Amino acid sequence: MGKLAVLALRVVIVLLLAGSLFVQGVMAPLLRVDLDEAGGDLSAVQIPVVVIVILGFVTAQVVLVCVWRLLTMVRRGTVFSHGAFRYVDVIIGAVVAAAVLIFALAVTLAPGEAAAPGVVLLICGLSVTAFGVALLVFVMRSLLAQAVAREVEAHDLRAELGEVI
Numbered sequence: 001m002g003k004l005a006v007l008a009l010r011v012v013i014v015l016l017l018a019g020s021l022f023v024q025g026v027m028a029p030l031l032r033v034d035l036d037e038a039g040g041d042l043s044a045v046q047i048p049v050v051v052i053v054i055l056g057f058v059t060a061q062v063v064l065v066c067v068w069r070l071l072t073m074v075r076r077g078t079v080f081s082h083g084a085f086r087y088v089d090v091i092i093g094a095v096v097a098a099a100v101l102i103f104a105l106a107v108t109l110a111p112g113e114a115a116a117p118g119v120v121l122l123i124c125g126l127s128v129t130a131f132g133v134a135l136l137v138f139v140m141r142s143l144l145a146q147a148v149a150r151e152v153e154a155h156d157l158r159a160e161l162g163e164v165i
Contacts, residue, residue, distance in 0.1 A: 003075075006075055013064050013068050023057055024058075028053055028054050028057075044114070049108060049109070056101045066094070067091070091137055092134050095130060095134040
């Protein structure tokens with residue numbers, strides 16, 4: 001991965017982190033006020049919805065920090081090591097947590113007239129999509145494991161070849 005690509009991705013990560021902090025600090029309280037003013041069933045679910053939104057952004061921030069750390073490993077040439085698994089595992093956990101939070105949002109909005117049934121179904125579909133992303137990252141983790149095994153094997157073969165020469 002080139003230096004320019006790593007730099008560009010880091011800029012994107014910084015912008016996403018700044019945006020998510022803005023949403024957590026400014027937009028989430030405004031969402032609570034809007035839900036309270038809407039009245040009816042929406043005012044009854046205002047606190048759970050705001051908590052779910054804030055926790056959802058926390059899961060996204062965790063993923064962004066782990067991607068940053070993996071980028072650091074790419075730059076250093078150490079991404080194909082056992083240390084990378086820690087960050088990939090945290091990413092998988094954060095995406096699964098996000099999927100659970102999305103489903104919890106659907107469950108929160110389902111009773112009453114807070115949201116239309118179609119909207120609740122769409123939110124459930126988004127939850128399944130997030131689980132799919134977690135499974136995709138898990139498959140990519142398996143590919144990383146194979147690459148690390150090949151890297152270790154190549155290192156051992158180079159060491160043996162160095163002894164022979």
